[in-house]
Amino acid sequence: MTWIITAHTGIPMPTDVIKLSSHRHKLERHDLWLIDRNADMQMLAIYSIKGGVGKTASAINLAAQASLAEQRVLIWDLDPQAATTFYLRNKPRIRGGGVEKLIQGKASLEKTIRDTDMANLDLLPASPESREMDMLLEGHKASRLRKVLKTVSEDYDLIILDCPPGLTTLSKQVFSSVDALLVPVVPTILSMRTLTQLQQYLDDAHIATPVWPFLTLVDRRRKLHQESMTGFREQWPTHLSASIPYASVVEQMGSHQAPLTQFAPRTAAAVAYRNLWEEISKRL
Numbered sequence: 001m002t003w004i005i006t007a008h009t010g011i012p013m014p015t016d017v018i019k020l021s022s023h024r025h026k027l028e029r030h031d032l033w034l035i036d037r038n039a040d041m042q043m044l045a046i047y048s049i050k051g052g053v054g055k056t057a058s059a060i061n062l063a064a065q066a067s068l069a070e071q072r073v074l075i076w077d078l079d080p081q082a083a084t085t086f087y088l089r090n091k092p093r094i095r096g097g098g099v100e101k102l103i104q105g106k107a108s109l110e111k112t113i114r115d116t117d118m119a120n121l122d123l124l125p126a127s128p129e130s131r132e133m134d135m136l137l138e139g140h141k142a143s144r145l146r147k148v149l150k151t152v153s154e155d156y157d158l159i160i161l162d163c164p165p166g167l168t169t170l171s172k173q174v175f176s177s178v179d180a181l182l183v184p185v186v187p188t189i190l191s192m193r194t195l196t197q198l199q200q201y202l203d204d205a206h207i208a209t210p211v212w213p214f215l216t217l218v219d220r221r222r223k224l225h226q227e228s229m230t231g232f233r234e235q236w237p238t239h240l241s242a243s244i245p246y247a248s249v250v251e252q253m254g255s256h257q258a259p260l261t262q263f264a265p266r267t268a269a270a271v272a273y274r275n276l277w278e279e280i281s282k283r284l
Contacts, residue, residue: 042284043146043159045178049194051165053184054216056083057250059162061270062182064259065277067120071157074113076149077126078133078174079164085125088116089257092127099129102148103136109152117258122156134169142176158284167201175207182280184216184244187228195236211236212283214276215243242276245269 046059056079063075077084082092094102096111114123137144149159163174175181183198185191195213202209213236219225233239244250247269249260256263260270 041153041156041159043149043161043178044180044182044280045161045163045174046182046184047161047163047171047174047198048165048183048185048191049167049198050191053186053191054244054250055165055184056087056162057253058182058184058214058216058244058273058276059160060084060087060253060259061261061273062277062280063121063158063160064118064261065274066158066160066281067118068261069277069281070120072120072155073158073160074122074124074149074152074156075160075162076124076145077162078130078170079126079162080128080130080133081164082126082128082130084162085123085127087253087257087259088121088123090114090116090123090125092125094125094127094129099127099132100136103133103140103144105148109149113152117262137169137173140173142173144177145173146177172205172207175202175205175209178209180210180212180283182240183211183213185213185232186217187215187225187232189228192228192232192235210238212238212240212280214240217246218243219246240276240279242272242279244272244276 046055046062048055059075063073067073075084075088085092094107094112096102096108097106101107102112109124112124114125116123145161161174161178163171181198183195185195195211199211202211213232215229215232218229229243245268247267249264249267250269252264253259260267260273264270
Protein backbone atom coordinates (compact mmCIF):
# COMPACT_ATOMS: atom_id res chain seq x y z
CA MET A 1 0.00 0.00 0.00
CA THR A 2 1.27 3.50 -0.80
CA TRP A 3 0.24 6.79 0.78
CA ILE A 4 0.77 10.55 0.61
CA ILE A 5 -0.17 13.28 3.10
CA THR A 6 -2.32 15.79 1.25
CA ALA A 7 -1.84 19.48 1.91
CA HIS A 8 -5.52 20.40 2.12
CA THR A 9 -6.72 17.53 4.29
CA GLY A 10 -3.65 16.36 6.16
CA ILE A 11 -5.03 12.83 5.80
CA PRO A 12 -3.02 9.91 4.37
CA MET A 13 -4.39 9.04 0.94
CA PRO A 14 -3.46 6.15 -1.40
CA THR A 15 -1.07 7.00 -4.22
CA ASP A 16 1.44 5.21 -6.41
CA VAL A 17 4.16 7.78 -5.71
CA ILE A 18 5.34 6.91 -2.20
CA LYS A 19 5.92 3.65 -0.42
CA LEU A 20 5.92 3.38 3.36
CA SER A 21 8.27 0.50 4.14
CA SER A 22 7.20 0.32 7.79
CA HIS A 23 5.21 2.18 10.41
CA ARG A 24 8.46 3.66 11.76
CA HIS A 25 9.29 5.73 8.69
CA LYS A 26 7.20 8.29 6.86
CA LEU A 27 8.19 9.47 3.40
CA GLU A 28 6.56 12.65 2.16
CA ARG A 29 6.97 13.56 -1.51
CA HIS A 30 6.73 17.23 -2.35
CA ASP A 31 7.01 18.36 -5.95
CA LEU A 32 10.56 19.63 -5.42
CA TRP A 33 12.04 17.46 -2.68
CA LEU A 34 11.67 14.27 -0.66
CA ILE A 35 12.09 13.97 3.09
CA ASP A 36 12.62 10.74 5.04
CA ARG A 37 11.44 11.40 8.58
CA ASN A 38 11.95 9.15 11.57
CA ALA A 39 8.48 8.81 13.03
CA ASP A 40 9.90 8.10 16.51
CA MET A 41 10.37 11.87 17.03
CA GLN A 42 7.43 14.04 16.06
CA MET A 43 7.90 17.74 15.38
CA LEU A 44 5.03 20.22 15.50
CA ALA A 45 4.98 24.00 14.99
CA ILE A 46 2.61 26.46 16.61
CA TYR A 47 2.46 29.00 13.82
CA SER A 48 0.37 31.82 12.44
CA ILE A 49 1.02 34.62 9.99
CA LYS A 50 -0.83 36.87 12.43
CA GLY A 51 0.32 37.90 15.88
CA GLY A 52 -1.86 38.06 18.98
CA VAL A 53 -3.69 34.77 18.40
CA GLY A 54 -2.38 32.79 21.36
CA LYS A 55 0.61 31.01 19.83
CA THR A 56 2.87 31.11 22.88
CA ALA A 57 0.16 30.19 25.38
CA SER A 58 -0.83 27.29 23.13
CA ALA A 59 2.76 26.10 22.67
CA ILE A 60 3.44 26.07 26.42
CA ASN A 61 0.15 24.48 27.46
CA LEU A 62 0.28 21.80 24.77
CA ALA A 63 3.88 21.00 25.69
CA ALA A 64 2.85 20.73 29.34
CA GLN A 65 -0.06 18.44 28.54
CA ALA A 66 2.18 16.21 26.42
CA SER A 67 4.75 15.98 29.21
CA LEU A 68 2.03 14.95 31.67
CA ALA A 69 1.13 12.19 29.22
CA GLU A 70 4.68 10.82 29.69
CA GLN A 71 5.98 12.24 26.43
CA ARG A 72 9.57 13.49 26.48
CA VAL A 73 9.07 17.02 25.18
CA LEU A 74 11.39 19.76 23.96
CA ILE A 75 9.94 23.18 23.23
CA TRP A 76 12.06 25.43 21.00
CA ASP A 77 11.42 29.16 21.38
CA LEU A 78 12.11 30.70 17.96
CA ASP A 79 10.67 34.13 18.74
CA PRO A 80 13.24 36.83 19.68
CA GLN A 81 10.70 38.25 22.15
CA ALA A 82 11.47 35.07 24.15
CA ALA A 83 8.02 34.90 25.78
CA THR A 84 8.10 31.11 26.03
CA THR A 85 11.54 31.33 27.60
CA PHE A 86 10.20 33.80 30.16
CA TYR A 87 7.06 31.76 30.93
CA LEU A 88 9.25 28.72 31.62
CA ARG A 89 11.49 30.67 34.00
CA ASN A 90 14.64 30.74 31.94
CA LYS A 91 16.92 33.54 30.82
CA PRO A 92 16.89 34.60 27.14
CA ARG A 93 20.33 33.27 26.41
CA ILE A 94 21.55 30.63 23.98
CA ARG A 95 24.52 28.87 25.50
CA GLY A 96 26.97 26.68 23.64
CA GLY A 97 27.89 29.21 20.96
CA GLY A 98 24.83 31.38 20.29
CA VAL A 99 22.35 31.38 17.41
CA GLU A 100 24.94 31.32 14.64
CA LYS A 101 26.66 28.14 15.85
CA LEU A 102 23.27 26.62 16.61
CA ILE A 103 22.14 27.01 13.00
CA GLN A 104 25.50 25.83 11.70
CA GLY A 105 25.13 22.67 13.77
CA LYS A 106 28.26 23.49 15.77
CA ALA A 107 26.59 24.34 19.08
CA SER A 108 26.52 21.92 21.98
CA LEU A 109 22.82 21.21 22.46
CA GLU A 110 23.57 19.63 25.81
CA LYS A 111 24.66 23.08 27.00
CA THR A 112 21.97 24.98 25.12
CA ILE A 113 18.90 23.00 26.21
CA ARG A 114 17.60 23.98 29.64
CA ASP A 115 15.48 22.22 32.26
CA THR A 116 12.07 23.53 33.29
CA ASP A 117 9.99 23.10 36.44
CA MET A 118 8.06 20.27 34.79
CA ALA A 119 9.28 16.70 34.46
CA ASN A 120 9.69 15.54 30.83
CA LEU A 121 9.72 19.12 29.53
CA ASP A 122 12.91 20.85 28.35
CA LEU A 123 13.45 24.20 26.67
CA LEU A 124 15.66 25.42 23.85
CA PRO A 125 15.50 29.13 24.68
CA ALA A 126 15.35 32.20 22.50
CA SER A 127 17.46 35.30 22.91
CA PRO A 128 17.68 38.74 21.27
CA GLU A 129 20.07 37.05 18.81
CA SER A 130 17.14 34.99 17.52
CA ARG A 131 16.18 37.92 15.29
CA GLU A 132 19.14 36.91 13.11
CA MET A 133 17.55 33.55 12.26
CA ASP A 134 16.31 34.65 8.84
CA MET A 135 19.73 35.86 7.75
CA LEU A 136 21.51 32.79 9.14
CA LEU A 137 19.13 30.38 7.42
CA GLU A 138 19.56 31.95 3.98
CA GLY A 139 21.17 29.47 1.61
CA HIS A 140 20.49 26.42 3.77
CA LYS A 141 18.48 23.52 2.43
CA ALA A 142 14.87 23.03 3.49
CA SER A 143 14.31 21.34 6.85
CA ARG A 144 17.54 22.75 8.30
CA LEU A 145 15.83 23.14 11.68
CA ARG A 146 15.17 19.42 11.84
CA LYS A 147 18.81 18.69 11.03
CA VAL A 148 19.95 21.02 13.82
CA LEU A 149 18.07 18.84 16.30
CA LYS A 150 19.27 15.52 14.89
CA THR A 151 21.75 14.92 17.71
CA VAL A 152 18.96 14.97 20.32
CA SER A 153 16.29 13.22 18.25
CA GLU A 154 16.52 10.07 20.37
CA ASP A 155 16.12 12.04 23.60
CA TYR A 156 12.62 13.32 22.82
CA ASP A 157 9.31 11.97 21.62
CA LEU A 158 7.97 15.38 20.66
CA ILE A 159 9.46 18.74 19.71
CA ILE A 160 7.23 21.81 19.63
CA LEU A 161 8.34 24.99 17.87
CA ASP A 162 6.94 28.30 19.12
CA CYS A 163 7.24 30.46 16.00
CA PRO A 164 7.14 34.23 15.45
CA PRO A 165 4.46 35.55 13.09
CA GLY A 166 5.00 36.42 9.44
CA LEU A 167 6.12 34.73 6.23
CA THR A 168 9.91 34.69 6.32
CA THR A 169 12.92 32.49 5.59
CA LEU A 170 12.53 31.07 9.10
CA SER A 171 8.88 30.24 8.59
CA LYS A 172 9.59 28.44 5.32
CA GLN A 173 12.23 26.38 7.12
CA VAL A 174 9.62 25.57 9.76
CA PHE A 175 7.11 24.46 7.12
CA SER A 176 9.70 22.12 5.61
CA SER A 177 10.84 20.67 8.93
CA VAL A 178 7.72 19.78 10.89
CA ASP A 179 5.22 16.95 10.69
CA ALA A 180 2.26 19.31 11.03
CA LEU A 181 1.44 23.00 11.50
CA LEU A 182 -0.86 23.78 14.42
CA VAL A 183 -2.43 27.12 13.57
CA PRO A 184 -4.33 29.05 16.26
CA VAL A 185 -7.16 31.08 14.77
CA VAL A 186 -9.28 33.71 16.50
CA PRO A 187 -12.89 33.49 15.18
CA THR A 188 -12.71 36.78 13.29
CA ILE A 189 -12.57 37.59 9.60
CA LEU A 190 -8.98 38.87 9.60
CA SER A 191 -7.60 35.92 11.53
CA MET A 192 -9.33 33.38 9.30
CA ARG A 193 -8.17 35.30 6.24
CA THR A 194 -4.53 34.73 7.25
CA LEU A 195 -5.23 31.00 7.47
CA THR A 196 -6.34 31.03 3.84
CA GLN A 197 -3.22 33.02 2.92
CA LEU A 198 -1.05 30.44 4.67
CA GLN A 199 -2.61 27.53 2.80
CA GLN A 200 -2.25 29.37 -0.50
CA TYR A 201 1.43 30.00 0.23
CA LEU A 202 2.02 26.31 1.01
CA ASP A 203 0.23 25.26 -2.18
CA ASP A 204 2.20 27.71 -4.32
CA ALA A 205 5.49 26.53 -2.76
CA HIS A 206 4.53 22.85 -3.19
CA ILE A 207 4.87 22.20 0.54
CA ALA A 208 2.52 19.42 1.61
CA THR A 209 2.89 19.76 5.38
CA PRO A 210 -0.55 19.23 6.96
CA VAL A 211 -2.30 22.25 8.47
CA TRP A 212 -4.36 21.61 11.62
CA PRO A 213 -6.07 24.86 12.63
CA PHE A 214 -7.83 25.33 15.96
CA LEU A 215 -9.82 28.16 17.52
CA THR A 216 -8.46 30.36 20.29
CA LEU A 217 -9.66 33.36 22.32
CA VAL A 218 -13.22 32.22 21.73
CA ASP A 219 -16.01 34.29 23.31
CA ARG A 220 -19.24 32.40 22.72
CA ARG A 221 -21.27 35.39 23.91
CA ARG A 222 -20.32 37.27 20.76
CA LYS A 223 -22.51 36.66 17.73
CA LEU A 224 -19.61 37.33 15.35
CA HIS A 225 -17.57 34.57 17.03
CA GLN A 226 -20.44 32.10 16.80
CA GLU A 227 -20.99 32.83 13.10
CA SER A 228 -17.26 32.69 12.34
CA MET A 229 -16.89 29.36 14.15
CA THR A 230 -19.56 27.79 11.96
CA GLY A 231 -17.88 28.97 8.77
CA PHE A 232 -14.46 27.90 10.03
CA ARG A 233 -15.56 24.33 10.69
CA GLU A 234 -17.21 24.05 7.29
CA GLN A 235 -14.26 25.48 5.37
CA TRP A 236 -11.45 23.59 7.17
CA PRO A 237 -12.18 19.86 7.48
CA THR A 238 -8.79 19.26 9.13
CA HIS A 239 -9.57 21.60 12.03
CA LEU A 240 -9.10 20.39 15.57
CA SER A 241 -12.46 20.36 17.31
CA ALA A 242 -11.30 21.49 20.75
CA SER A 243 -11.38 25.29 21.08
CA ILE A 244 -9.66 27.51 23.63
CA PRO A 245 -11.88 30.05 25.40
CA TYR A 246 -10.96 33.66 26.03
CA ALA A 247 -10.05 33.57 29.71
CA SER A 248 -8.18 35.86 32.08
CA VAL A 249 -6.48 32.83 33.65
CA VAL A 250 -4.46 32.40 30.45
CA GLU A 251 -3.16 35.95 30.83
CA GLN A 252 -2.13 35.07 34.40
CA MET A 253 0.46 32.65 33.01
CA GLY A 254 2.80 35.64 32.85
CA SER A 255 2.43 36.34 36.56
CA HIS A 256 2.91 32.70 37.53
CA GLN A 257 5.51 31.97 34.83
CA ALA A 258 3.95 28.56 34.41
CA PRO A 259 1.51 26.60 32.23
CA LEU A 260 -2.09 26.29 33.39
CA THR A 261 -1.53 22.75 34.64
CA GLN A 262 0.66 24.12 37.44
CA PHE A 263 -1.63 26.78 38.91
CA ALA A 264 -5.13 26.43 37.42
CA PRO A 265 -5.54 22.83 36.20
CA ARG A 266 -9.32 22.67 36.64
CA THR A 267 -10.22 25.83 34.74
CA ALA A 268 -12.08 25.71 31.44
CA ALA A 269 -8.99 26.85 29.53
CA ALA A 270 -6.80 24.14 31.08
CA VAL A 271 -9.38 21.47 30.28
CA ALA A 272 -9.65 22.80 26.72
CA TYR A 273 -5.89 22.48 26.24
CA ARG A 274 -5.97 18.96 27.64
CA ASN A 275 -8.72 18.03 25.18
CA LEU A 276 -6.78 19.68 22.37
CA TRP A 277 -3.64 17.70 23.17
CA GLU A 278 -5.57 14.42 23.34
CA GLU A 279 -6.99 15.16 19.89
CA ILE A 280 -3.57 16.01 18.46
CA SER A 281 -1.94 12.93 19.96
CA LYS A 282 -4.41 10.69 18.16
CA ARG A 283 -3.29 12.15 14.82
CA LEU A 284 0.40 11.60 15.45
